[in-house]
Structures are given as C-alpha cells and as structure tokens.
Amino acid sequence: MVHILSIGGFLSAECAGLGDGLEMGGNTAYNGKEKGGSGHNREARSNQYLRCLYTNARSMGNKQEELELLTNKYNYDIIGITETWWDGTHDWNIGMEGYGLLRKDRQGKKGGGVALYIKNVHTWTEVEMNVGDSCVESLWVKLKGVKNEGDIMLGVYYRPPSQVEEVDEAFFKQLTKLSKAQDLVVMGDFNYPDICWETNTARHRLSNKFLDCIGDNFLFQKVEKATRGEAVLDLVLTNREELVENLKVEDSIGDSDHEIIEFMILRKGRRETSTIEVMDFRKADFDKLRELVGKVPWEARLKGKTTEESWKYFKGTLLRAQKQTIPLCRKDRKYGKRPAWLNKEILHDLKIKKESYKKWKLGQLTKDEYRQATRECRGKIRKAKAQNEIKLATGIKGNKKTFYKYIKSKRKTKDRVGPLLSEEGEAVTGNLEMAEMLNDFFVSVFTEKSGGVPNVVNTSRERVSLEDRIHKEQVKNHLGKLDVSKSPGPDEMHPRILKELIEEVSEPLAMIFEKSWQTGEIPEDWKRANIVPIYKKGNKNNPGNYRPVSLTSVPGKIMEQVIKEIICKHLEGNKVIGNSQHGFVKNKSCQTNLIAFFDKITSLVDKGEAVDVIYLDFSKAFDTVSHDILIDKLGKYNLDRATIRWVHNWLDNRSQRVVVNGSKSCWKGITSGVPQ
Structure with a gap:
C-alpha cells in the first residue's frame, strides 16, 4: 500500500x-x-x-x-x-x-x-x-x-x-x-x-x-x-x-x-505564484512619511473620542500616509542567491577544476593532477567561507540580523505545513482548508469560562498613584526597542514604520494608551491574532503536532509591556513572587532554574540523603490558562482596579485566525489561554 x-x-x-x-x-x-x-x-x-x-x-x-x-x-x-x-x-x-x-x-x-x-x-x-x-x-x-x-x-x-x-x-x-x-x-x-x-x-x-x-x-x-x-x-x-x-x-x-x-x-x-505583497522599504520615502504624520494635531484630533475611535483614527491616518510613501512589491522566493563568501578567485578555481576534469578524461592530465586541482578549489572555498563566518561573528553587535539569517540558512530546511488528515481519513492539502482545520483544532483545546469566580474587577482597590500615568517618553523608550525584522499583526502596523516615526507617533500612542488604561477599553485590533502554525514533531498529518504562534498588534504589545511593568512593580514591591519562581521573571531563565535545581540536588546527595525527582509537563498549558482564575489571582494580590479591569477586558472576546502560505481562515473566539 x-x-x-x-x-x-x-x-x-x-x-x-x-x-x-x-x-x-x-x-x-x-x-x-x-x-x-x-x-x-x-x-x-x-x-x-x-x-x-x-x-x-x-x-x-x-x-x-x-x-x-x-x-x-x-x-x-x-x-x-x-x-x-x-x-x-x-x-x-x-x-x-x-x-x-x-x-x-x-x-x-x-x-x-x-x-x-x-x-x-x-x-x-x-x-x-x-x-x-x-x-x-x-x-x-x-x-x-x-x-x-x-x-x-x-x-x-x-x-x-x-x-x-x-x-x-x-x-x-x-x-x-x-x-x-x-x-x-x-x-x-x-x-x-x-x-x-x-x-x-x-x-x-x-x-x-x-x-x-x-x-x-x-x-x-x-x-x-x-x-x-x-x-x-x-x-x-x-x-x-x-x-x-x-x-x-x-x-x-x-x-x-x-x-x-x-x-x-x-x-x-x-x-x-505568490499572492503576498509586502512593503518595499528600499524605495520608501521616510522623510515624506514623517512630514505627513508629523503635521497631524493629535491632541485636537483625539480629544473627545473613545479609545476605539482614537485608535481607528490613528491607524487610518498612519496607513494612508504609509500607502502614499511606501510602494508594495510581491514577496518572492529566494533561490539562486549568490553566497556571501563567493568571490572571483573561487569561480576561477572552479573553472580550472572543470577544465582539469576534461583534460584528465582526454588523457592530457594525470588523475593526481586532477585531484590536486580539486583539493585547491575545495581549500579556497573553505577558507573564504571561514573568513565570512568570522566576519559575521565579530560584527554580530552591529548587525545581529545578518548573523542570525546566516545561521538559519544553514540549519535544516523549515518544515512545511501538512498534509493534514481529516476525521474521515481524507488528505487535506489546500492552504485554506488546512488553515481552517488547524484553527478548529487550536480553539478546541480552549477551556470554557467557569463563571464561578468573584467579580474582582469591581471589588479591588482604586489606583495607587497618579505617578503610574503613561507618558510619551515611556512609549518612546519601548518604540526604540522594537525589532524591525518582526512581522506586523492583523492591524498591519509594521514595527519598522513605528520605529522610523518614533518622534511623530510616541505622543498619540501615549494618549491612546492612557485612555485605554483609564477606561479599560481595548481596541478590537489589539485582541486579534494571526496564528502561524509551527510543526513540532511526530506525524505531520496530525494538527495536534503543530504549535500556534501568535502575531498580534505591535502597538498592542507595547501597551502590554506597559501594563506588565505596572504589575511587576507591584508584585516585586510586595514580595509576592518567591525566589523559586524563574519563569517570566526579570534576570531569571531556564538556565538559572536548572542551576538552582542542580545545586539543591547535589547538596542533598552530598549529605547522603535520598532524592526523588518528578518531572511534570502540562499538555497545552498556555492554551488552557483560565481567564477567570487569572483575574481572581490578580485581585487576591491586591492589584489596583484599573489594571485588573484592563487585563480582564484584554483577555475577554479575543479572536484568532490561522494563516498558511497567505491563506487565512475565518476568525474564531478564544476562551482561554494567553498569546504565545
């Protein structure tokens, strides 16, 4: 068969x-x-x-x-x-x-x-x-x-x-x-x-x-x-x-x-043929873009508007200016690209090797002479490649993207999505059909809201201090840290554009962020995600062997960072997080967790004590986090009402769609979990 x-x-x-x-x-x-x-x-x-x-x-x-x-x-x-x-x-x-x-x-x-x-x-x-x-x-x-x-x-x-x-x-x-x-x-x-x-x-x-x-x-x-x-x-x-x-x-x-x-x-x-169009930044007129966005009287335009209305005005203004100043090009497949280490000397040696082969076959060269030409060509290639890798490694601080791009190109090729098998055992190969099937699976693992958690949004304390207001400089700092190689979310707000317009957009974004925090209103775009399915391991026919990676709104992620800083400041000040917590804690990681664990185990072994270790791995852990329980936890740790309300509304009525090779599934609701 x-x-x-x-x-x-x-x-x-x-x-x-x-x-x-x-x-x-x-x-x-x-x-x-x-x-x-x-x-x-x-x-x-x-x-x-x-x-x-x-x-x-x-x-x-x-x-x-x-x-x-x-x-x-x-x-x-x-x-x-x-x-x-x-x-x-x-x-x-x-x-x-x-x-x-x-x-x-x-x-x-x-x-x-x-x-x-x-x-x-x-x-x-x-x-x-x-x-x-x-x-x-x-x-x-x-x-x-x-x-x-x-x-x-x-x-x-x-x-x-x-x-x-x-x-x-x-x-x-x-x-x-x-x-x-x-x-x-x-x-x-x-x-x-x-x-x-x-x-x-x-x-x-x-x-x-x-x-x-x-x-x-x-x-x-x-x-x-x-x-x-x-x-x-x-x-x-x-x-x-x-x-x-x-x-x-x-x-x-x-x-x-x-x-x-x-x-x-x-x-x-x-x-x-590709149907994907991307911005051609090589032909972008950023000076004109800054001029168009910079002359907008943001304070007057956003005054009296809700958070959603303010966001839509900001987004519409920016996208219109972007359309006027940055042309689109079709996203192409990269093949036939000349290696960075290839030079004229190597091409010349490759030509000599080919000519030596022909002469050897005609009896004009010995086999040893042909092998010598082969060795010289291979030696030149290795030397040029090594020099290029040293150059990339020494210049990593100034050009990290080029270094990692080279590393990625040398790893095994990326795994494709699919084919997938339907419940009836039929092969699903179309991009749109696979996107719909994966989205159905991803939302199937969500847990339903319990409805039995106290309404901590209305019972928690008022905001602690007006010092926690969101300022322009704070937003500017986050914009400056954006990785311009990342992709935008469903709102099409590209990090490269936001970083280029750091002076022009930091003020209106600060206004929108402050308005969102004070009112608890979250723009719809910030609660949507494009999902890229990443193959993990096992049978590629099984949707369960793919991990969903969310591409969300870049401005929305900056607002999330601002809220995270407020939450962490409160948790650290009240010593809520114990020393044994390493995940999602500043200056801690899997490595620090492993070192602390290893130190503890070896110490017990040195004392002659018995040690039993049990490893637990929760299936779909990020996807099954209960929103209700999470909000309840924040209330019990005495966070202020504005922050809890914002997190509650940010988690509520979220939606996602899966994208496979440019084909997008329909939107589906998210009832549990956190974006990853």
Whole structure:
C-alpha cells in the first residue's frame, strides 16, 4: 500500500528566538528575467523543462559548498543525491536557500542515505512507502504538473554493493507500483557494474533480475557513459524515452569518485505564484512619511473620542500616509542567491577544476593532477567561507540580523505545513482548508469560562498613584526597542514604520494608551491574532503536532509591556513572587532554574540523603490558562482596579485566525489561554 503525503508551499515563518521575525509568504514564479543575486545575467528560461542534477556524493560533509555553487550557477529545479552519509546529527549546513530538502538517512549504520532538493516554486507531494520498505534507501515525490498534463513521479535510489536479494525485491515492488505513473523518472546509484547497457545483458543473477524488472515495466535507461571508473553504476530510468533529454556525465563534486549527471525532464512543473505583497522599504520615502504624520494635531484630533475611535483614527491616518510613501512589491522566493563568501578567485578555481576534469578524461592530465586541482578549489572555498563566518561573528553587535539569517540558512530546511488528515481519513492539502482545520483544532483545546469566580474587577482597590500615568517618553523608550525584522499583526502596523516615526507617533500612542488604561477599553485590533502554525514533531498529518504562534498588534504589545511593568512593580514591591519562581521573571531563565535545581540536588546527595525527582509537563498549558482564575489571582494580590479591569477586558472576546502560505481562515473566539 502506498501512502501519499502532500506538501504544499513552504511555511515562511521564522522563530523569533533565532533572531528574525515570523513572516508569512507564498510560492513565487517569475516572467521575464529571473531574480537572484548570482551575479550572472541569466535570461528566464522557459518552463517547458526541469533542469536536474544527480550525484553520488560519498559524504556531503565537505561538498555542500560546491553543490551550492553549482546550484547558484545552473539554477537546478531538482537535485538528487545518494550516499549523503547523513544521520540525526547532520542538521547543520545542509539547507539551501530557495530549496526544500527531503532526506532519508541510513538507520543504525554509517554511510548510505539519499536526499532530494526541490526548488520552492514547485508544488510536490512525498510518496511514502510501506513501513516494511524502510530498508530500501529510496525517496519518491510526485511533482505537480501543469493542468491537463498530469503529475511527474520522481525517485532517487541507492543500492549498496552488498545489498541482499530481499531488499532488491522490495525496491522492484516499489518500481513496479510507481512505474504506472504517466511520467516517471528515477535517478540513483544502482551498483550493477556487470551490466552491458548496449546489449542489456549481465553476468550475475541479481543483475539479470534487475534487467527483468526494467523490461517488465517498460523502462528506459538513459545513461550511456561510465559514471565511476569504467562502470555505469549511476542510472536515470524513465517510462517515456523522450521525457529525459540533454543528459551529460561530467566532472564530480569534491573528491567523489562518481561523476555528476545533468539532464532535462521535458515537462513543465506547476509553479505557484505568490499572492503576498509586502512593503518595499528600499524605495520608501521616510522623510515624506514623517512630514505627513508629523503635521497631524493629535491632541485636537483625539480629544473627545473613545479609545476605539482614537485608535481607528490613528491607524487610518498612519496607513494612508504609509500607502502614499511606501510602494508594495510581491514577496518572492529566494533561490539562486549568490553566497556571501563567493568571490572571483573561487569561480576561477572552479573553472580550472572543470577544465582539469576534461583534460584528465582526454588523457592530457594525470588523475593526481586532477585531484590536486580539486583539493585547491575545495581549500579556497573553505577558507573564504571561514573568513565570512568570522566576519559575521565579530560584527554580530552591529548587525545581529545578518548573523542570525546566516545561521538559519544553514540549519535544516523549515518544515512545511501538512498534509493534514481529516476525521474521515481524507488528505487535506489546500492552504485554506488546512488553515481552517488547524484553527478548529487550536480553539478546541480552549477551556470554557467557569463563571464561578468573584467579580474582582469591581471589588479591588482604586489606583495607587497618579505617578503610574503613561507618558510619551515611556512609549518612546519601548518604540526604540522594537525589532524591525518582526512581522506586523492583523492591524498591519509594521514595527519598522513605528520605529522610523518614533518622534511623530510616541505622543498619540501615549494618549491612546492612557485612555485605554483609564477606561479599560481595548481596541478590537489589539485582541486579534494571526496564528502561524509551527510543526513540532511526530506525524505531520496530525494538527495536534503543530504549535500556534501568535502575531498580534505591535502597538498592542507595547501597551502590554506597559501594563506588565505596572504589575511587576507591584508584585516585586510586595514580595509576592518567591525566589523559586524563574519563569517570566526579570534576570531569571531556564538556565538559572536548572542551576538552582542542580545545586539543591547535589547538596542533598552530598549529605547522603535520598532524592526523588518528578518531572511534570502540562499538555497545552498556555492554551488552557483560565481567564477567570487569572483575574481572581490578580485581585487576591491586591492589584489596583484599573489594571485588573484592563487585563480582564484584554483577555475577554479575543479572536484568532490561522494563516498558511497567505491563506487565512475565518476568525474564531478564544476562551482561554494567553498569546504565545
């Protein structure tokens, strides 16, 4: 039985903890010239074919940079690799910007492993085989074809020389099952050195069984030149002879003893066009924006208005000015971008390496001379990359965003959302449908209001002091700390804009914040959240294996910080929080908690006392926090009425929607939990 796992467009969401904001994007295709920072004036090629590369790497550990250079230069759609030699520890330096990565590592032993890189603009689904086929080192994907042309089945396979016949048979069954596809292309190292492909004959029994499988399934083998020494070990199989053309066997990656295979699949892959438009800050006229916002008489305009009315006026004024001064551009997929460490010297050495390969094949150079050219090229790449990393590390204080962006690009590629399985067992692959399904699940874990908690909003004490008023300088301080790489909430108030207009907007925001605190009225925008689903672990079909990350109003979050300062000042002054509390406490963290815990345990052990440790992990803890109990707690700690009323109203009638690749679900109410 074959299970189809659909994987749509990439979730373009970045964890704030890695230094960048969460962004939501879609897939992108271009007409005209292709975008990219490769340094080459490449004309956009027709979508009539897919450019592919295959290689047996014999360890990707020291070849990733050269693969990145080749990809940058030739703009491949599909890259198949065998013998990656990756395992669970290899999540660093394997991602390529603009490409999705699908991998299958060898389990329990070193070596082996297969991988596929697929350009993000393509829509594809993983074809997952039976659990019993786990011993077969193969990967299969279904690449979505254009309308009326069907899909393309792609596979990559590695057969170790000593593979047992039972595993061969399992692969033959896979090949037989999937060869019924309209269009099939399989690449890989099949390790049948005794096969003569001119006559389709072989000396050994297992090789003849493979030839029988190819014949029974009407497959064509397209590689004619030797790929390792004098043997044709690496093959490209297809069920339509005309489907694969322009196949070339030349050079190798790094010091691999297998040749690279390049070829074209003469079919169009369906490319998803981005519908996401973002502000183009490179072309923004910030001086004009400051002029438009700065001339507004805010005190007069906001006088006599409610908090909601004041907020809507402020928001409308800012967004209109923003529209006049900052153009929009379509959010693109980043592929073909030139690595920062790439220089002319490396490109020259790469050219020499390629020429040395051709001369070696013609007998004009010895193999040792070719290997020397390979070593020199690899050494230059490593040196340039190391120098770039040192530069990033030493300049982190002045340019933190670039440093973390580089770190993120080298980690394993981000996990896509879905496909999801409905209660009826149906696969859900559409972005909007997945967004609705995830939103339904996220709200299903909320707890209902108990209704049995005393109304502490009306029984708590009055405000303590007028010193706690919200001032312009306080707001200005918070605006200055904004991370401009973060994304806006549903109100579209971008932190970059607010920070650029720090002098112009701090006063009206202070007025709105003070009005909100005094009246307890919360603007509707501050109680709404765009939810980005982040895959955690486990089965990707299960909505329960995704964590909701909230993107809320940036001004609303500043107001939350102001209220937090008021609450913390009261709690610290009255010594409400004990020393054992480390979470959400200033100057404390998981590390301080662990150190204190370790100190306590080791002290008891040193005294010869028995120690038992019980770990508790509450499922969906943040999502199930009771609003009523939380408000009751604040009242019992004797916080003033204005603060408790504000927190109560801030938690009341909240709503959220899930966003998957730009598709937004409908709004749903939040009855418990806190934004995370």
